[in-house]
Amino acid sequence: MRESVQAEVLMSFLVSEELSFKIPVELRYETRDPYAVRMTFHLPGDAPVTWAFGRELLLDGINRPSGDGDVHIAPTEPEGLSDVSIRLQVGGDRALFRASAPPLVAFLDRTDKLVPLGQERTLGDFEDHLEAALGRILAEENAGPA
Helix, strand or coil, X not given: CCCEEEEEEEEEEEXXXXXXXXXXXXXXXXXXXCCEEEEEECCCCCCCEEEEEEHHHHHHHHHCCECCCCEEEEECCCCCCCCEEEEEEECCEEEEEXXXXXXXXXXXXXXXXXXXXCCHHHCCCHHHHHHHHHHHHHHHHHHCCC
């Protein structure tokens, strides 16, 4: 069984209302983390930056404004399959990107063929990986500073 889906799309990085430029963005979905999508942004002159967020958030954001944390995704037009605006925020710093919806829909369709939406829990080892990760996190927290 295939374990991941990848795609590369060009997005506009909107620096200001007057300035934007196209950048390649890698999309990745892996069965070992079936709820998440990863986007790696390749900004000129900087190291690539990867953001992970819910696959369902990306799907919802193509059709209606979604997200209430550091990631907000929304269609640019209220009707039809329009461009999608992706806003990422860390503290007071924000980055705004715009992507065409069809490549995002095609990517999500491929992830759905790998793991149908709503079937993420059926992956046998996901629960084991989650429990192991939570165990490591709790062990680190309980260890405290050295």
